[in-house]
Amino acid sequence: MIRAAFYLDGFNIYHSLDDLNRPHLKWLDWRALASRLVPSRDEIVCRIVYCSAQRTDNADRLIRHRRYVSALEATGVICKMGNFLTEKRICRSCGADWDAPVEKQSDVNLALALVQDGFDDVFDHAYLVTADTDQVPAVAVIKERFPMKKVTSVVVTGRRHNNALLTACGNNKRTITVADLEASLLPKLIRGPSAVLRPPAYDPPN
Template sequence: MGHFFLRGVGRRAVRGLSDFGKLLLSLLKRKKRVGLYVDGFNLYHAIADLNKPHLKWLDLRALAERLIDRRDERLLRVVFCSAYPTHLNDAKKLERHQDYIAALEARGVECYMGQFKKRPVTRCRSCNHAWQTHEEKESDVMLALQILHDAHLDRVDQVYLLSGDSDFASLARLFREEFPNKKFFSVSPPRRPHSKEVLQHAHGKRRLRLTTLEKCLLPSEVQDARGRILSVRPVEYDPPS
């Protein structure tokens, strides 16, 4: 009788361990670590062309969560590179940009800012009129460095680059050569084509739809965990009524 009892307990224990083992294996199954890297100016101009200013109040973390496949991927980083438009002498535009950066950082997005630098003076050959132009510098380089740095430190398994800029083709090529076990995906801004040069080296592509952006807007007030207001949506970005 006692022998039978022990045998019964043993069978139940084996079954229990088997179920636990299956659960453990499922928990230990390694999801691919994903980073979304956003070319701020490329995305901004794509949205500006849509004539829908409320989409500029875009929650990039929410967008990244919709972009990945949660069954097989987990979001590790969202990186945003841009530059403040200090050269425009437009205080309101600068303030809107600062409000947006504050909102993104409150959502856990890592923001790296470049700068605008003066270009050589342009002069009209016909009337000799001269004007000063500026060029955004550093943000593309910072974005590329963040991608390569994360790959080198093995922080990510897959990179999603949100940009239509062909200047990133050399980055995609180098990434594929140096990190053969990782993947590089091109993400095109809404109603903008992918860079053909980038696609030559990318493992795949994703396209952002307008409806997706509409579902990923920041709230009117962005708060921290304690309920403190960190950023307020500019009235220019209020959704249409």
């Protein structure tokens, strides 16, 4: 069997789903979705890595994100979390300054997970779910050192594949459809080391 691994850019995915204006799709079961995306007779999903960071300036959003991370971990997804730092921003027009939250580490965590798993021979086929050009060097390392391994660029419907990333992946690409998303939602209650209840904001429409 071909060993498939998925590497998820949490922020890129979140904003892709947010653009669809269907909040319930954010309660997404990546193990179920990954199984839909691979050729079932040829590949088996052996690893899923989710990289993101949690903002602390919005309590409701933070609670939802923490529940989602707990839900993913309960289904066997490896979650690598970065953080937010405050950086000073200055308006070039008027000179006004303000503190802006800036996400740190998740892009690096994603690239390191892909490269480390390549060197550890965890996968034969890596699915990289992002449209971020920052992942091009990591893909280039995999293709240079392990030319027999395959990397596929994956985006959510409504988003374009990044041309540089797609080229690095040898033009291997997949697009996640709305039908894929609707068929791959987590249940309302997830039982694990501790029960995780779906936030009301992610309840499916009646």
